[in-house]
Amino acid sequence: MSRFYFHCYGLGDVLEDIEGAVLADEAAARARAIVSLRDMMAGDVIKGLLDTRLAIEIIDERGRPVARIGCDEALRIMS
Template sequence: MTRYFFHICSRAERIEDREGADFNTLNAALDDARLAAREILAEDVRKGQVDETRMFEIVDESGRLVARMPFSDAIN
């Protein structure tokens, strides 16, 4: 298992995931990131404020950036 951290980034801010989560594969982490992005987007829509620049930067336990996933990819 590898621990991945899902940092939320946009033009305006960066929110670091300090806990992370363990996944068997990067694809499993990406699937989880898509679900999380959908939940965040749904909440944003309810509030009437969607930031289209948001994305997850997925970092492994050694601090290496392994993927970027724009929130927009969660709805395509």
């Protein structure tokens, strides 16, 4: 188990996660980031807005970047 931090980027703001979450591995951290990003996008869509620059950067407990999850990875757009 490792601690991961999820920093949120979007709408010109950076929201740093200072608490983090203890998860099994990087795959679990990626899955959590995707769900969180989808939740953020859903809240914006209700307001009539979708900024596709939203992203979550995953940082491990040593301060190293693990991944950056963007809208393109969290959402499939069909038209």
